[in-house]
Amino acid sequence: MNRHGINLRAELRDTLKLAGPIVLVQVGHMSMGMVDTLVAGRVGTTALAGLGLAANFFWTFTNVCMGALLALDTYFAQAVGSRDEHGLARYLAQSFWSSVIVTVVSAVGIVVGLWIYSAIAAPSETRAAFLGYMHYILWCLPTLFYFFVLQRYWQARHQVMPFLLIIVGANILNLVACFGLGLGWWGMPRWEVKGLAIATVISRYVMLAAGVVFTVWKLRPASYRLPPLEWPVQGRIFLLGLPAAGHTALEVGAFTIATFIVAVLGPAQLAAHHVCLMMAAFTFMFPLGFSSAAAVRVGTFIGAGQPEHARVAGWLCIGLSVSVMSCFALGYLLFPRTLLGWFTQDAAVVDLGVKILLLVALFQIADGTQVSTTGALRGLGNTRAAMIANLIGHYPVGLALGVALCFGFGYGAVGIWSGLALGLVSVAVILMRTWLARTRDMSGVRRL
Numbered sequence: 523m524n525r526h527g528i529n530l531r532a533e534l535r536d537t538l539k540l541a542g543p544i545v546l547v548q549v550g551h552m553s554m555g556m557v558d559t560l561v562a563g564r565v566g567t568t569a570l571a572g573l574g575l576a577a578n579f580f581w582t583f584t585n586v587c588m589g590a591l592l593a594l595d596t597y598f599a600q601a602v603g604s605r606d607e608h609g610l611a612r613y614l615a616q617s618f619w620s621s622v623i624v625t626v627v628s629a630v631g632i633v634v635g636l637w638i639y640s641a642i643a644a645p646s647e648t649r650a651a652f653l654g655y656m657h658y659i660l661w662c663l664p665t666l667f668y669f670f671v672l673q674r675y676w677q678a679r680h681q682v683m684p685f686l687l688i689i690v691g692a693n694i695l696n697l698v699a700c701f702g703l704g705l706g707w708w709g710m711p712r713w714e715v716k717g718l719a720i721a722t723v724i725s726r727y728v729m730l731a732a733g734v735v736f737t738v739w740k741l742r743p744a745s746y747r748l749p750p751l752e753w754p755v756q757g758r759i760f761l762l763g764l765p766a767a768g769h770t771a772l773e774v775g776a777f778t779i780a781t782f783i784v785a786v787l788g789p790a791q792l793a794a795h796h797v798c799l800m801m802a803a804f805t806f807m808f809p810l811g812f813s814s815a816a817a818v819r820v821g822t823f824i825g826a827g828q829p830e831h832a833r834v835a836g837w838l839c840i841g842l843s844v845s846v847m848s849c850f851a852l853g854y855l856l857f858p859r860t861l862l863g864w865f866t867q868d869a870a871v872v873d874l875g876v877k878i879l880l881l882v883a884l885f886q887i888a889d890g891t892q893v894s895t896t897g898a899l900r901g902l903g904n905t906r907a908a909m910i911a912n913l914i915g916h917y918p919v920g921l922a923l924g925v926a927l928c929f930g931f932g933y934g935a936v937g938i939w940s941g942l943a944l945g946l947v948s949v950a951v952i953l954m955r956t957w958l959a960r961t962r963d964m965s966g967v968r969r970l
Contacts, residue, residue: 920945
């Protein structure tokens, strides 16, 4: 027990019970991209470079739009905490229209971006691989956002295992389809990068279908008619969600800008950059899971009128994130060549990747701290702090330094990653100071 009468052991147990499956769900989402990267590496270095560029381009737009839906974490969790079943059902119904809105916005952004890239990029094998992947992966857009909403709804209700099983099944399907359609195994056509995109699209639609079936089975709705669009509810969702989207845009945008900068350095540097970015993104899924758990636990206790319990829940998730990322940092320091060898046998890519992974190892703890603190603050209803922190940390600090080291001092991709590492440290420091300030006195914190 702490001085507020909170059983820390029980809270740790409950947090792990929720966070464990959420972490695995996040890892499952990332694993689909990892499989694409693994298979692309077997196609060739140019295919790996083109897919890396396409994946960064595609996920920049989709992640920003998903960020706008992160407000549902707060509303779902606080409704569960206050036992407001009517409010919970209302936000779930309106989330369908929220998903439609962000699908349209994301599609327009991607199509415009593709048109601009096609107009200015010189013809090359990397460009051809990029366009070949993008022309097919676009079709999975509608599945991404509504599955995201369903997952958020059920994790707020502490029912995460069904979605973990759905994602495990989808990963198995994607693995088989990638080897079949990407490399032509089992007598299937060898479509290479195009085949990887088609495999992902198929898997995403299967995931959504399974999520919808589970939701209908559990809720047994009296009517299957579409709910009317309620603009006041949409306004509340996006009022809280747009700063979260801004935070996501600034964070993901920094790494996407870095990718396009590295692209001018040649296929080998771009391939090494993408492989290391995929590994960093994979380990990022673990604290991202704890971040989601923090948003749910903190939001639930705020909704229940237990602010001191919310503070303890937030600190536990931050501590767990730091512990897990410390282990990954050690792995990157001890086994860089082994890890890189899973993706490519190109000696130039591996040699450069070893240097980049050293920097990835150095910022793991900062990355875990900033993302878990973002989730804890979101549970309080604060989405602006992360946006401001990412604006300051990634741009005047991270990218500015990275570009100077890359071109001014001739460090290439290693220079870019040095800047990104310092940017993440800056973001973590700003967010930790915000969390300390907001939780110093919890007496005034109330449900939104």
